[in-house]
Amino acid sequence: MAKKQAKLEELLGAEAKELLTHRCAGIPKDQIHLPGPDFVDRVFLPSDRSVPVLRSLQQLFGHGRLGGTGYLSILPVDQGIEHSAAASFAPNPLYLDPENIVRLALEAGCNAVASTLGVLGSVARKYAHKIPFVLKLNHNELLSYPNQHDQTLFASVDQAWNMGAAAVGATIYFGSPESRRQILEISEAFHHAHELGMATILWCYLRNPAFVQGKTDYHVSADLTGQGNHLGVTIEADLIKQKLPENNGGFRALKFGKTDDRVYGDLVPDHPIDWVRWQVANCYMGRMGLINSGGASGSRDLEEAVHTAVLNKRGGGTGLILGRKAFQKPFKEGVALIQAVQDVYLNRDVTVA
Structure with missing residues (x-):
């Protein structure tokens, strides 16, 4: 354990002590519904979710290396549509074959694999009973010219x-001109998924050019993403996928909407773990789990993935949904990176702040 802790601190670098010892004073952890082995029973049992939905949620929380901990590690691979197959899979053409996507999730011990109808449908009869499937229902494709979002x-x-998925996933671009239509479509889809006994995961992303002010991108501000999360749980998403917050003050900078000064001080101090805590708070104080995304692949993928996992866990989040950082690497390296992230959630010395 000491060696693992030393390795973790090495990956976190100069921020290690601060990130591992910080305490959230704005919204203390005793106000949050924290992840744990009994999460489905403790949090979802009193809700309107049916017995089949509870079973599907337990499938997700019970599978893989994190099974039984209350945390989730999900492999998402829909980037062939969202970012083009060339941009996504040229670094590692192995994953143009859908079976290798599922093999990566299985070998890494993920709780679930999330992908497209075509990917999961092509191997469903072989794998749907071996690892929970999350079928992503909608996508943004970039072949239309000019590009549309x-x-x-x-x-x-x-x-x-019909293919045996345990859950469905979808994206809403909150803040976009199309968001009202997307809210209606996905609300209806999630209601039907619950009727059939499947869980629901919402990619609560923001999309509007006005959200970029100068050199600051408020698509990843704690206050705006927090409101996106709050809209997502309103349509009964069981889990929220959100980008890691990188700043705060989007409402103030854009001079629109309504907010409160306490979101920029007393409730949400200027610290990345407190920013995550605000995202969790907007998921009904953690009743609906927050899973942060892993982000794009780069030269420091392992360090960045572990850093994100520490912020998510210490903020009260439920796990990571990490794709490109893993599948754009050789198979064994991808497995090792995913498991390094899982190790953060298995590490009892990394506590909720």
């Missing part, structure tokens, strides 16, 4: 159920 339904809830 809109989430379009590519699959139906019934198709997800």
